[in-house]
Amino acid sequence: MKFIALLKKELRECLPFLIGAAVLLLVLGTLFLRLDAPRTYGGLYPDFKPASAINIYQLKQSSSLSLVGSLLWIFSIALGLAIGIRQFWVAFYSRTWDFEICRPTRRAAVLTAKITAAIIGFVLSVGLVWSLFYWYASQSSIWFTPLTGRLLTKGWIFIALGFVVYLGVAVAGLSTERWYTTKLFSLGLVLIVYIACVSEWRLWLILIFLVIGILILLLQVTEKFLNRQL
Amino acid sequence: MKNKLILKHVSSTSKTLMILLIMLLVIAMSQGIIIAISHVIMMSRTRASQQACQEPVEDELTRIKRSEKHFMLDGTVHQMELVKDDFQRDDKKQKIRIYDVNDSLVWQGLKKEIPYQYLFWPEQLIRNWSWYDSYTFDERQMHNMLTVTPELSQSIEFPVRQNYEIKIIWRYIPDKEYFVAYNTQGGITGYLSTAGFTQQKSDTKGFGQFRLFTAWCPEDSINPVMLWQTDKKIYQIDFQKQTVELIFESEKEIVDNMSLKNWRFSDRENLDGIKYRPAILCRTRNGDQNLIMRQPEQVFTFSPPEVWDLKEQSIRLTATESEIYLLRSFRGPRVPGKCMNSDELFRQWRNQLLKKPRDRWIELYTIDEKGELYFISRYEWIEPPYKTIYTEQSVVDNVKYFVTDFSPPFYNILRQGLHKYWPNGIAGSENESIFKLCVALIQELRPRHIIINCSISFVLVLIALWHGLSRRDNWAVMIVWLAIVAVFNMAGFLTYWALNHRPVIKCPACGKKRGLAPERCVRCGAELPVPETREVDRVLIVPATAE
Numbered sequence: 001m002k003f004i005a006l007l008k009k010e011l012r013e014c015l016p017f018l019i020g021a022a023v024l025l026l027v028l029g030t031l032f033l034r035l036d037a038p039r040t041y042g043g044l045y046p047d048f049k050p051a052s053a054i055n056i057y058q059l060k061q062s063s064s065l066s067l068v069g070s071l072l073w074i075f076s077i078a079l080g081l082a083i084g085i086r087q088f089w090v091a092f093y094s095r096t097w098d099f100e101i102c103r104p105t106r107r108a109a110v111l112t113a114k115i116t117a118a119i120i121g122f123v124l125s126v127g128l129v130w131s132l133f134y135w136y137a138s139q140s141s142i143w144f145t146p147l148t149g150r151l152l153t154k155g156w157i158f159i160a161l162g163f164v165v166y167l168g169v170a171v172a173g174l175s176t177e178r179w180y181t182t183k184l185f186s187l188g189l190v191l192i193v194y195i196a197c198v199s200e201w202r203l204w205l206i207l208i209f210l211v212i213g214i215l216i217l218l219l220q221v222t223e224k225f226l227n228r229q230l
Numbered sequence: 231m232k233n234k235l236i237l238k239h240v241s242s243t244s245k246t247l248m249i250l251l252i253m254l255l256v257i258a259m260s261q262g263i264i265i266a267i268s269h270v271i272m273m274s275r276t277r278a279s280q281q282a283c284q285e286p287v288e289d290e291l292t293r294i295k296r297s298e299k300h301f302m303l304d305g306t307v308h309q310m311e312l313v314k315d316d317f318q319r320d321d322k323k324q325k326i327r328i329y330d331v332n333d334s335l336v337w338q339g340l341k342k343e344i345p346y347q348y349l350f351w352p353e354q355l356i357r358n359w360s361w362y363d364s365y366t367f368d369e370r371q372m373h374n375m376l377t378v379t380p381e382l383s384q385s386i387e388f389p390v391r392q393n394y395e396i397k398i399i400w401r402y403i404p405d406k407e408y409f410v411a412y413n414t415q416g417g418i419t420g421y422l423s424t425a426g427f428t429q430q431k432s433d434t435k436g437f438g439q440f441r442l443f444t445a446w447c448p449e450d451s452i453n454p455v456m457l458w459q460t461d462k463k464i465y466q467i468d469f470q471k472q473t474v475e476l477i478f479e480s481e482k483e484i485v486d487n488m489s490l491k492n493w494r495f496s497d498r499e500n501l502d503g504i505k506y507r508p509a510i511l512c513r514t515r516n517g518d519q520n521l522i523m524r525q526p527e528q529v530f531t532f533s534p535p536e537v538w539d540l541k542e543q544s545i546r547l548t549a550t551e552s553e554i555y556l557l558r559s560f561r562g563p564r565v566p567g568k569c570m571n572s573d574e575l576f577r578q579w580r581n582q583l584l585k586k587p588r589d590r591w592i593e594l595y596t597i598d599e600k601g602e603l604y605f606i607s608r609y610e611w612i613e614p615p616y617k618t619i620y621t622e623q624s625v626v627d628n629v630k631y632f633v634t635d636f637s638p639p640f641y642n643i644l645r646q647g648l649h650k651y652w653p654n655g656i657a658g659s660e661n662e663s664i665f666k667l668c669v670a671l672i673q674e675l676r677p678r679h680i681i682i683n684c685s686i687s688f689v690l691v692l693i694a695l696w697h698g699l700s701r702r703d704n705w706a707v708m709i710v711w712l713a714i715v716a717v718f719n720m721a722g723f724l725t726y727w728a729l730n731h732r733p734v735i736k737c738p739a740c741g742k743k744r745g746l747a748p749e750r751c752v753r754c755g756a757e758l759p760v761p762e763t764r765e766v767d768r769v770l771i772v773p774a775t776a777e
Binding site for chain 1: 237242245267374376381391405448454494496664665
């Protein structure tokens with residue numbers, strides 16, 4: 001019961017960010033999807049004439065969700081930053097850290113509630129909207145060729161990267177070091193994980209990078225949260 | 231309690247790993263920035279000195295060097311020089327001058343009006359770096375297309391049209407290595423794989439590891455045909471006819487590159503000149519040249535004699551209606567083995583080479599069906615020595631050598647291991663992504679002065695030891711830290727410093743410095759002194775109601 005109460009409290013605190021991200025992504029995504037919709041195959045391939053070499057650029061086709069993908073990328077990172085700051089930075093500035101940790105339950109339960117709230121937030125906010133877009137574009141695709149499953153996975157990779165950003169912000173927030181020493185180093189690790197993921201094409205390797213990044217950051221979040229005093 | 235201890239150890243290890251990674255990145259970035267700044271400064275200095283110098287008069291040797299050398303069928307050689315300051319996008323409109331082997335001007339005018347018939351050679355399919363103007367597509371571009379970018383998803387699709395209306399779209403599926411056809415309703419109508427056209431997915435057989443493709447519309451169609459190169463095979467795929475034709479297969483060797491002559495459609499050079507057979511020239515990794523010809527269909531494999539050093543010479547073949555011709559050209563002496571692993575030795579060797587006049591030659595042969603060579607003609611010339619050997623590279627190299635003294639010593643060991651794994655170097659490796667970036671960094675930033683590099687490591691270990699003696703928790707941890715500093719050099723030292731720099735106090739028992747983290751003094755074993763109880767403490771301890 002205590003955990004549920006804590007979870008509700010965390011979700012309530014993050015709710016403005018979650019609703020904001022979901023609504024903005026839905027509205028802007030729909031707009032972009034409609035803007036992208038008039039594209040048809042009719043105007044393509046003008047240079048395909050007898051006895052001509054084909055410019056490969058004309059053979060590359062983007063999916064109808066490419067613009068929504070850019071939005072998802074921005075919103076995932078922004079949501080990670082927002083939730084991370086809300087949960088792990090604001091308490092120190094508003095001097096409410098003591099109230100955060102001095103509850104009639106273990107600190108681990110408080111931390112679990114925070115992280116669970118963040119995961120639920122990512123899944124329900126950007127994750128659900130992204131899946132809806134994918135489902136909609138698959139149903140009403142004006143392209144001959146259907147969307148691939150890889151496209152859906154790539155969207156979820158962006159969402160996972162948003163979660164890595166959240167953990168990086170959390171470690172930085174909990175760190176007692178000065179900002180000009182190692183306090184912000186966790187964000188450096190986030191950058192490394194991000195570069196590794198976006199420069200890789202094998203999904204299984206991306207998954208490994210994500211797991212390693214999340215594991216390193218999660219361990220530090222746990223250790224710092226359980227041991228940090230004032 | 232035990233769990234807490236495990237968590238503490240695992241967490242501190244992960245934190246060390248994180249900081250070490252970032253320090254390695256910061257050091258690499260700093261080194262890169264310093265090298266780039268030195269390069270920019272030296273480039274601007276060189277440019278200024280070049281502008282100060284008078285424009286040198288181009289001599290005859292330089293003109294010969296710059297000219298294209300072309301053979302005629304009878305072995306006559308002409309030098310074709312492009313008239314300077316007459317750059318035209320359409321190369322046929324360019325003005326040229328033609329000289330014979332005695333350097334006498336024999337003709338000048340527009341390129342499209344040349345009165346001679348020269349032999350032209352297959353053009354190699356190479357990747358065009360421009361993303362919007364490329365006629366070949368290789369595995370690196372394929373990988374780039376599949377990465378997780380904000381654009382999310384791209385695919386390679388080939389349309390099949392009737393009266394300019396799309397009927398079928400063929401999409402390449404990278405995971406399965408075959409093509410799928412979609413009709414206008416989005417339904418699947420078939421598959422193209424090595425098994426040919428099939429209607430069932432279960433009947434398909436993937437093409438294998440993709441290397442490169444090029445596509446074109448034939449002379450009688452607006453629908454694409456493509457050459458699809460895998461590791462050891464080349465296929466021709468016609469999407470309109472739904473056919474897959476295996477046109478070349480190498481049993482053991484990997485196909486290195488592919489050049490085309492007249493294969494797709496008649497090339498411009500021979501509209502009213504020599505009649506060429508459509509041909510693909512592909513070189514396998516063992517140096518064999520395979521000429522795949524049409525009209526009639528024939529595959530001719532030429533294995534160069536062992537005395538031909540293919541690191542110094544290049545070979546090209548072309549087929550006219552009556553003969554197969556071979557062009558052998560001398561590109562320059564091979565790099566001596568001892569210079570391969572040393573930038574300094576390589577630079578000395580290269581500068582010595584450039585200071586002297588250099589011999590060059592080309593030879594023309596015909597080959598019969600048995601592979602017998604018949605010499606036709608040879609042309610030799612001398613390339614002039616470079617008037618100025620620019621030293622800016624050596625200055626940049628010196629800066630690079632200096633900054634890489636702070637790189638981890640193990641980069642050299644890693645590089646040797648990588649060289650074993652990728653003998654052709656990173657440029658020739660198929661691997662992209664973050665690994666390529668890491669390998670490139672290791673190759674570029676590996677320490678060149680082993681002794682200086684190890685000395686710096688040693689000095690940093692001593693500094694860390696001096697710093698850590700009073701702050702250490704125990705010797706085991708201290709030794710691990712010293713090992714990290716020794717192996718990672720400056721990055722290791724910065725990591726050590728970031729995680730171990732704590733204030734020290736004077737031990738009241740022994741009078742020596744001691745860190746605040748351990749409970750007992752590392753020298754005398756005395757506990758940390760307890761601060762004296764102050765007035766304010768008593769106020770806190772005694773409840774207010776006691777009054």
